[in-house]
Amino acid sequence: MENITTTLLEALNSTVIAAATTMSTTTTSTTSNIMEWPLDVITNNSHDRDTMSLIITPLALASKHSKHHHNIHPEIVTPVTLSSEWSRLSRLIFLTILSVIGSIGNIFMISSVMIEDHLKKAGNSLIVNIGLTDLVVTIVVIPISIVSLLAMNKDDDVAPLSVCKFQWFLAACAFLVSVLTLAVTSIENYMRLCTTQDGTQQWFSRSNVTAIILLIWFIGCVASGLQYVYDVSFDYCKRKDDNNSNLLPFETGVLVTLILLPLLITFLVHIRIIIDAKKFMSQPSFKPNATYKSDFSLVRSNFYSFLTFVLFWLPFGIAFAISVTTSPKNISDKVFYFTSWIGMTKSCFHNIIYCITNRHFRNAYVNLFNYCCCKTTVSTTRRRNNDVTRSDVRVHIIPGYNMYSYTSPQRATHGHSWAKRECHEL
Incomplete structure (x- = not known):
């Protein structure tokens, strides 16, 4: 037992x-x-x-x-909805503020070239083109993230892959167009200040500038569209490590021809403009007029705009270079996507550079602000001949509504000499 x-x-x-x-x-x-x-x-x-x-x-x-x-529930960092460390409400508020402030500033920047007489030049259409690229980011790219946050479920922080790819297509297109436009703008500024006016009118007339802008947008859309349609690019959304070696030649070609070379040309041309302009001004026989000083001030603002662009996108450029040449695992998702968003926020603050550094843009910003926020009605009175100081003339800043503007029908019917002067008073 x-x-x-x-x-x-x-x-x-x-x-x-x-x-x-x-x-x-x-x-x-x-x-x-x-x-x-x-x-x-x-x-x-x-x-x-x-x-x-x-x-x-x-x-x-x-x-x-x-x-x-x-x-x-680990920490999730995506290029569309940012980091899950932040609450959804805080991300919505942050992105909404960026979109609203950036969109208003870019609209002011584009409108300034249209209403300010000193800025109505064919070459300044390139500055408008940079404002359009920034407007694409602030009015389309950032709102995509806002809509994604509002549409997702309560416990879901990952947007669909198609949303990420479309957002990156627009951001990459705006980036490439900005780089190419900055290079062409520097060349136009050099020909305006350091060459004869005949050469400037020949190369950068209104029709030529329009053709150049359309060509720039075509190149940017094709280069960024390849990675969106055929995935001929590094994997920005998923950051896979299995095909970086095969895509390295394409990335190198785009990086050298469409990014590094235009940026280098922009920097060298601006340095050449500064050297030649100082050489001209140092000559005793050279007396710059008001137009030359105004153009030189605008060139300086364009150079500050270029430096701002490089400053905002440089962190992402370093992270991108390390990720593509070595391995995506060497750069965490948090660092990679945060640096890309730092570059995109450039579109929200770029317009402030022109307001601070150029008085013509600053005057146009003030006029637009007064027109949009302070004026409710338009009142016009005829100026008295015997009492000029006590006159009350308030006219619309749009030339078509200004009876003293060169485009108004009132001025066309009067042949007085005083009618040749423009009056923009608020």
């Missing part, structure tokens, strides 16, 4: 140990302690086994639930 009892106990012991080992691999470390239980505890009566199961089962379930919860 003793041998039979011993054999039964050994079989029961081996069975319990095998069951405990299986549970330890699927649940938590708490259940793995079953293997260390003594045999007399396991072979106790059924009441003790039921009591023990009531104690162990909640502990195992709680440990398993906590582990599962930890894996579901």
Whole structure:
């Protein structure tokens, strides 16, 4: 009998140990302690086994639930919805502020060239083109993230892959168009200041500038559209590491021909403009007129705009170079996507550079602000001949509504000499 009892106990012991080992691999470390239980505890009566199961089962379930919860809610950083460390409301407020401020500033920047007489030149259409690229970011790219945050479920922080690809297509297109436009703008500024006016009118007439702008947009859309349609680019949204070596020649070609070379040309041409302009001004026989000084001030603002562009996009350029040439794992998603958003926020603050550094843009900004926020009606009165100081002339800043403007029908019917002067008063 003793041998039979011993054999039964050994079989029961081996069975319990095998069951405990299986549970330890699927649940938590708490259940793995079953293997260390003594045999007399396991072979106790059924009441003790039921009591023990009531104690162990909640502990195992709680440990398993906590582990599962930890894996579901890690920190998520995506190029569309930013970091999950921030609450959804804070991200919505932040992106909305960027979109509203940037859109208003870019609209002011574009409108300034249209209403300010000193800025109405064919070459300044290139500045308008830069404002359009910034407007694409502030009025389309950033609102895509806002809509994605509003459309997603409460516990979902990952936008669809198609949304990310379309957003990156627009951002990359705006980036390439800005780089090429900055290079062409520097060349136009050099020909305006350092060459004769005939050469400037020949190369940068209204029709030629329009053709150049359309060509720039075509190149930018094609280069960025390849990665959107055919995935002929590095994987910005998923950042996979399996095909970077095959795409390195394409990335190198785009980087050198459409980014590095135009940026280098822009920098060298601006340096040449500064050197030649100072050389001309140092000559005793050279007396710059008001137009030359105004153009030189605008060139200086364009150079500050170029430096701002480089400053905002340089962190992402470094992260991008390390990620493409080595491995995406060397740069975390948080660093990679945050630096890309730093570059895109350039579109929200770029228009402020012209307001600060150029008085013509600053005057146009003030007139636009007064027109949009301060004026509700338009009142016009004829100026008295005997009392000029007490006259009250308030006219519309749009030339078509200004009776003293060169485009108004009132001026066309009067041949007085005083009608040749423009009057823009608010």
